[in-house]
Amino acid sequence: MTGKSLFIALTSVFVAVSAMSGAVHADKFSKIYNNPKVGSKRLDGCYSFPGSCKSQQQANAFCQMKGYAFASDFSATNKFGMYQAKRLGDGGTCTASCTVMTRVVCVAKGHDYE
Numbered sequence: 779m780t781g782k783s784l785f786i787a788l789t790s791v792f793v794a795v796s797a798m799s800g801a802v803h804a805d806k807f808s809k810i811y812n813n814p815k816v817g818s819k820r821l822d823g824c825y826s827f828p829g830s831c832k833s834q835q836q837a838n839a840f841c842q843m844k845g846y847a848f849a850s851d852f853s854a855t856n857k858f859g860m861y862q863a864k865r866l867g868d869g870g871t872c873t874a875s876c877t878v879m880t881r882v883v884c885v886a887k888g889h890d891y892e
Contacts, residue, residue: 807886808850814840814882816864823854823877826867831877839866841884851883 814821821840824831837849843866856877857863863876 809844809846809884811840811844811882811884812880814879816840816843816866819862819864819871820857820876821879821882822863822865822872823879824865824867824872826865827870827872829867836866837879837882840879840882844884846884847887848885849882850885851881852879853881854879 821836822831823833823836825833825836825839832854834849834852837852841847841849854877856875858875860874861876863872863878864870865872
């Protein structure tokens with residue numbers, strides 16, 4: 779195996795393992811959370827109920843909970859089925875057909891990637 783082939787193989791393994799863990803460092807000042815969770819529950823897209831969903835407020839609260847300043851980007855989708863998603867605003871849990879965060883990019887304090 780050549781040096782280039784080994785590098786490509788190791789990079790592929792690193793990317794696969796990082797994706798499985800749910801968190802990837804985008805750079806030294808930010809971190810990407812794919813399918814973020816709060817404990818064993820998915821992160822709900824709503825900050826509180828009733829309230830707006832696909833919420834910047836919910837993404838920011840998640841990042842602050844993880845020790846970051848804010849969320850520079852996020853995405854959410856509607857999921858159907860039986861599972862649990864945690865709202866950070868009111869502490870509630872959605873148990874069926876919820877809006878869930880699929881990706882949150884958190885930025886460290888003192889840095890501005892907006």
